[in-house]
Amino acid sequence: MELYVLCDPQRPPVRLQRLSSSLNFTATLTLPIPSQMLVFSLGDWSGLPSDVKVEVQLDVSGHKVERMGTLTPESRCFLWDCASEDYKASKSGKGEFSVSMVIRGEASVKASHPNQESKKKRKRLKEEMEENICPNKEPLKGQVIQQKVKAGKAGAVTKVNPGKGKGTISGDPTQRWGHALCPIDSQTVILIGGQGTRMQFCKDSMWKLNTEDKTWSPVEALADRSSPEARTGHTAVFDPESRRIYMFGGSKNQKWFNDVHILDTVAWRWRSVESKGKVPPLSYHSCSQFLGELFVFGGVFPRPNPEPDGCSDSLYIFDPQHEIWYKPIVLGDKPAARSGHSACLLDRNLYIFAGWDIPYLYNDLYILDLGLMEFSRVEVEGSSPTPRSWHSAACVSNSHFLIHGGYDGNQALNDTWIFNTVTRTWTTLVHDSLPSSPRAGSSMLSLPGGKDDGEDRPPGEILIFGGGDNNGQFYNDTVRLQISDIIDD
Template sequence: MDEFGVYAIFGVNGPPQRLLRAEGSCRVSAAVPPSVRQVVLFSSGPWGERICVNAELNDADQIPITIGKLTPYNKCLSWEQWEEETWTDGVTLNVSLEGGNLTNSQPELIAVNEYTPKNPTAPLADRELSGKRKREQSTEEDGGDRMSEARGEENICPNGVKEKATPVRKGKGQVKSQKLFGNGADASKVKAAANEAGATPLQNAARTKSRQAKTPTQTSSLVGPSGRWGQTLCPIDAQTAILIGGQGARMQFCKDPMWKLCTEDLSWVAAETLAEGPTPEARIGHSAVFDPDSKRIFVFGGSKNKKWFNDVHILDTQSWRWTMVEAQGKVPPLAYHSCSMFRGELFVLGGVFPRPNPEPDGCSDSLYIFDPHLSIWYQPIVTGDKPSPRSGHSACVMQERYIYVFGGWDTPVCYNDMYMLDLGLMEFSVVKTSGKAPSPRSWHGSAVLSETKFLIHGGYNGNNALSDTFIFDIDTNSWTELKLAQLSTPRAGHSIVTMETPDHHGYSEDSSVSAGRTLLVFGGGDNEGTFFSDVTSVSVEDLLAAA
C-alpha cells in the first residue's frame, strides 16, 4: 500500500474495501448492507497535496449524518450506530476527497461485499447491543440512585435524564432546540465514565431515531447550532464570534461543530463551509483564544470520550484556513483548563489530565505558556501562593497585567476562592474578598465587563446547575450579586462573551443606530436533561449600573 488510498470496513468482521485511490474519482458512494452497524474509515499511503476526506452517511430519507474527516493528522475514524433500534435499509456512505489532483466526475458507485460469518451465532455487535439494552432496562428500576452515585466524581457533565424541551425566550435571533433526552440512564457506567475527561452520565434509553443536521458543506435546514455544553465561543471582531465543538444529547459530540455568530442580528452561519484544511477533531473542554494582532484563533486541548488532546490548531480568520502546529516542548493533554492571551502568548493553567488506572484522572496546578512565534511550550518560574490543582475554573485578564482565577473543581471539592497572577512579576497571590461571594462552583461562565470589573454566572456545584450572577471589582476586591431575569435559567458548561452590538434604543444625530457592548450567553446544560441552544443578551451598561 505505497500509494494513497481510502479504505472502509463495514461491520466488525468485514474485510477492508478500497473506496478512493490515487488515480480515480474524488467522490464515491457505497450502499451499506442492512446488517452492518459499524463503519470504520481509514487512509493509507502518502497524502501529498491532499487536504482531507469528508465522510457522511445518508439514510433512506437522504438526511446526512456526518462521520467526520480524515486528514494527514487523523487517518482513521469510525461510526457505531448502537443507540438506534435498527439500522435502516437504504443507508449510503458518501466519501469525497479535497485537494490534490482531483477528478471532476460523477460519484463512483462502489459495491460492498457483505461479510457472511461461518459461525451462525449472533454477531458481536448484536450481543453488545442486547447487553446494553438489558443494562439500561435494569437501570430504570434503580434510577433514583444514579445522580447520587455521580456526585463527587471528577467532571460529571451538567446534564440529567429528564426529557425536556429547551426553553425558548421570545427574542430576535434565538434558536429553538429539539427535545434532547428520553427517560432512563445507565447508572452502572456513571462511575467509570467519571474517570474520563468530560465524562457524563449515560442517557437516553428511549430509542427515538436521531435526525442529524445536514453537513455544513450542504444546504442545511438547521438555522443555528444544536444544544450543547463544553464548547467555546470566541469573538474575532466587533460583530463576529466563532463557536467550536461541544457535546449534546446522549453523550454525542455535535455533528455541527463550527458556527459563526453575527451579533448584528444574532444570526448563525455554518462556519465550516468557510474554512479550508483539516479542522480539529470533535471535542469538549478545550480552549479557543483569539489573537487580535495576528487575526488567528488558537484551539488547544480538550477531550473526546477516552481520547485526550494536547494539540494546537490555528484558524487564520483572514484566509479561513486551519493549520496544526508541530510544537516543541512538553505539555500534557488537558481538558477544562483556562487559557488566556497575554502579549501574543497563551497562558494555560490547571485542567484535568489522564492518569493510568487504577488512579482516577487528576487535576493540574501547573502553568504552561505557548509561544506561537517559536511554536514552543515552556513552564515559567512563578512565585507566591499559587492555586491548588483544579479544573473547570475561570480566568479573566484585567488591565493587561493581571489574571484573576476563580473557582473550579478537584474531586470531591468545589472551590470559590480567588487568586491573582501578576504577569509582570509572575507572582501568584490569594485575593481576600468582601461582600457575598459566589458559592463553590465549576464550569461557570465569566466575562470582563470593564477595566476593573468582571462577571461570574451559573456553573455546577456537584449537585445542581446554578443561575446566580456576580460582579467582582478588582479595585475594592468586593463581590456584588445581581438579580437578572435574563440570566435566571440554571446552566453550566456555557459560553459567555462581551461583544459590540447595535443599540437600537440609542440615537445620535448621525445615525439611528449606535453601538453598545452586550453580554452574550450561549449553550450549557441544566443537569435536568436539557442542553441549550439559545442566545441571551444583556447590556453591559445595565450590568455595570446594577453593580
C-alpha cells in the first residue's frame, strides 16, 4: 500500500515516506497551505486486518496538530478543506508543514522487518514492471483524478449510420494488444509485435494484411545483425519516400528500449540504427512523421525508486537522414506528462489527446504547431470523451480525426468519437461496423487512398485491429469501416 497527498492539481502527488520500521508515514511540504488537499492510497489492502484504518493529520510549526481525516478499505481517499481560521493564516507564510499518516488496527498489524519489507517491494516492483501497467488486469484500486473540461454551448450529438462497412476479416495473427500497425500502400498493412494471452509476448511477431483479398500472411524478414526483440508499447511509422518502416522504443518485462530499427519493405531486411544524440527509453509514446522527421512525444520510462516508472512531457525528433536525435525548443502551453495518449497529424498540426500519468487520467486536447513548434490547448465546445488512455485514433479527413475505445482506469471502453478541428466539437458515433466489445490497446489507421493520375486520393477506409477487454480477453479481429459512412467531406 502506498499513501499520497495531492496539494496542486497541476503538480504530481507527493508520496509519504515510511519512518524506519514503524507504521508511521510522513511528507514534508512547503508553505503556503493549499485551500484543499486530496489524500489517497494506492495498492493492495487485502493483507491488512478488516478493522484497519489510516489516521491522517496536519502539523504546522507553532500551531496545534489538526486531524484531517481517516482512510479505510471502504474509503481510500478524501478531500480535506482548510476550514480552520488558524491554518488559513498560514497560507501566506513561509517555511514547511507536514502531512502524517499512522496505520492502526488489530495487534496483528505489525511493522515488517526492514529486510522483509525490501524483499516485498522488490517483488511488487518486479510484478508491476513485468505487466508494464497493462490495462488487461484487475481494475485500478486507487483514486483516478479526472481532469475537468469546461463545458461549452453545444452538446455531443450521436450520429447513427446503418453503414456499408466491409465488416470483419478473419484474423490469423494471435490475439494481442500494444502492437504497432502501419500501412505501406493502399493494399498492404504491416503488423509488428504486441502482447497477448497470459501476458505472453507474441512469437508470431510480424504479419502482412492484403486489404484487397482480406487475407493475413506471416512476414519473414532478414536482418543485418539481429531482428528487433519482442516488445509492446512501441511505434512503427512508414516513410513512403524511402519505403522504410521506422520502429522505435517499447518495453518487455523489466527491459525498456530506446532503439531504432529500420525495415526495408523492398528487400524485407531489418537494420538496427546506431543513432547519435540522446533519447530515453520510452513505451506507450506517440510517433508522427512530418517533413521526413519523426516526432516522438510523451511515453512512460523507467526511473529509480520509489516509483517504478514515470511519464515524459518531452518532445524528441529523429532525423533519419543523419540518424540523429535532438530535442527542439518548444514554446506555448505544453501538455502535462503522459503515456497511452494519441497523436493525429492534420496538415502541420499535431493533435494530442488524453493519456495518463498515474493517478492523473486526462481527456484534454492540445495542438502542436510543427511549423512554429508551439503548443496550445484546445478549448473544446460542448462535451468531450471521458478521460482515457490506450485508445486508438486515426485521421479521417483534412479536418476530422476519430478515437475509439481505451481504458478509463477501471475498465475498457467501446465508445467512438469524432473531433471536428474547424468547429472544435466532439461528436459521438454509433456504427454497426465498429467493434462492439470494449477494448484498449488496439490499433486504428486510415488506409491510403492510392493515386489518380499521379495525385494522392484521400483515405477511403478505416482499419481497427486487436486490443484487450481488461478481463484477460485479447482480440485478433480486423474491422474495416468506410469513411464515407462517417463524414460527408
